[in-house]
Amino acid sequence: MIVRISATDWVPDGNTEHDAVEIARAFIAHGANAIDVSSGQVTKDERPAFGRSYQTPFADRIRHEVAATTGAAVIAVGAIASYDDVNSLLLAGRADLCAVGRTHLYDPHWTLHAAAEQEYQGPGATWPVQFRAGSRKPPAARTDAVRPRLSLLRPDPADQAVHLRWTPTREPAPVS
The missing domain is CATH 3.20.20.70 (Aldolase class I)
Structure with missing residues (x-):
């Protein structure tokens, strides 16, 4: 009791x-x-x-x-x-x-976050399946050596105005 x-x-x-x-x-x-x-x-x-x-x-x-x-x-x-x-x-x-x-009212997963920050993995720190992607502390700054996944600009300076993720499905109409 x-x-x-x-x-x-x-x-x-x-x-x-x-x-x-x-x-x-x-x-x-x-x-x-x-x-x-x-x-x-x-x-x-x-x-x-x-x-x-x-x-x-x-x-x-x-x-x-x-x-x-x-x-x-x-x-x-x-x-x-x-x-x-x-x-x-x-x-x-x-x-x-x-x-x-x-x-815990502010952060219901406080115990799990504290365990992750201390790199503890054991009893009492089992992440629910749907939250396992968040079981690792996210990188806080560039010093964490996160590599960029894509480059936003094309390497050719002439193409600087075109966004890398934009891929037209057909040739654009000529501008008159």
Whole structure:
């Protein structure tokens, strides 16, 4: 069972990160397998301290003070928008999992794109058949050595006005 908690209410006299540790401890003691650590969204008076991965310190604290001794997983959320953020949080031991909600709303294939950019091919990164053509990161610039497939102008300077892809089916009528 996964339980989502609000680590702080971001208001005076509301829940704090100290309370969150005890709330997480109680849920884990009663059978929760993972704690999804969010914050706020409980009152219109809240003043959150938004920023990149801004809720991660709460997950980090719960992971080290509670989950480390119980085996429960901790999920970090909140403005985690890049695979670099995810990798950094996981490798630093700040969380066991990361949830990237708004990122997936913006790009439903975010996980697949992150896998492609890191050249990962394995479980969890299987492209649906109809999207496999997009499974490789497209070239971003000429430095990616993409060769032109056609030349837009004929090599003879006299024919510069004729587009290469235009092939008349019969001789054009003479211009008078």
